[in-house]
Amino acid sequence: MIPTPLVDAAFFVFAAGAIVTGYRVFRTDSMVRAAFYLLASFSAVGGILVLLGSEFLGMVLLLMMAGEMLIMAIVMVMYMMNPAGLNPMTMVHQNRVAAVAGLAAFLALAAVGLLGDFPDRPAPQPALATEELGIELLGDSMLVFQTAGVTLLSTMIGAVAIAGRRGRSGSAEDGSIEPALQPDEEDAA
């Protein structure tokens, strides 16, 4: 995107938003809130990607993160036996290790940002960027991405088969049934 003052301003808004909401993930006291702050942080990063001319990746990031964060919130609440996710709880542990790891990662990334040698050429048109991405995904990197894709697809089909109505865990219509004490009893039933 052509760097006009408006684009620059948008960049700083998104960048500040990503940092502040990213920080809030760890300072909030509820899992659902943490998931939503993380989503806000990723959304700001998606905005920066769009500003960089990588529209497809930016939009796909938004698309994926929305679903992902909802699943994450639901699963976290499920595991934590905290049905509403509104009960206050501490979101951090192992503070010292985390602080050291976080600081080290920040310094390493900052060093890459400051000392790295970045190509200085105008970004391609978004449509061309999308095309290049497609050629990359279905060209040189095809084997890697197709392997990952097929693996994920079979995982999905497996998950549906297990969780489905007549799946491994019994009919969904029946609700949860106490498992039998003896394996034979289960077969007989």
Add this chain to the structure above:
Amino acid sequence: MNVYAPIQIALPAVALTLALGVYLVAVADRVMAGVIAGSGPELRAAMLTPLRGAALAFLQWRRATERPDAGGWALAPALLGGLAAFALALVPLGPGLVVADADTGFVAFSAAIAFVMIAVYLHGWSPNSALPLHGAYRYGAQALSFQIPFLLAMLATALPAESLSIVRIVEAQATLWNVVREPVGLPLYLVVGLGVSFWGPLNMPDATDLAGGTSAEDSGVARLLWGAARASMLVAVAAMGAAGFLGGWFGPFLPGPVWMILKTLALLGLILAAGHLLARIRIELFVLVSWAILIPLALLNVFVSGAFLL
């Protein structure tokens, strides 16, 4: 090439379309209810009641719950309405008549649809109350189930256009509309349309069996805004359906934008009628049908559309 309308045109155009659309949905819904109930269209009442209801909402006090997430509660209707405006801005009314002609319009629209579940979940979760929370979880199950068939149904429209731009998708239908080329696409899309605006048979999050579900604790202006945001989403979905499947601005005799509006109204009418004529389906059945039937059907649709291009 991305082409965006200047903001002083874009904002009023989207705002006006949504305002008119929301009012139209409210009136048409009431007229249909009257016709189906056998008491006649009652046009005068249908036109005044939504306005009266809106005025009344401003006089109601704001209901409070115990320790809600006030920020999230206030944000949810704004987010849903904003997503509808975002989605609508991508739909072309005629050749060159579009607020945002983005190269990745299709992905942007899908991202907006995905964010709807965040808005609904937030709306149900933040009041810190049992029935809204039930609605939020129902919508989680429902929305995650229809996301994939929706993406696949829309993806099939991008294949003949060989582009992710909504304008290119419409232009590719100059000779043959996608509704003929991919007969499965529009029905799949309409299921999602009902789901995204949780209307009629797919109104599970805000259902009456949950005393209003995610909006059970809403009152006054907040309730009004949530209703308006839902209706806006319906308008955006109908407009995108007209562009993606019914050939957008193409049609004989009448000018392009008129065709586009007529097709949008036709889809809107279809969705609203479904809301009155079809019973609400159970969430278990919907999840099963989405995963076991709609996804394979949508995949088949993509394969067939792809095969025609070879």
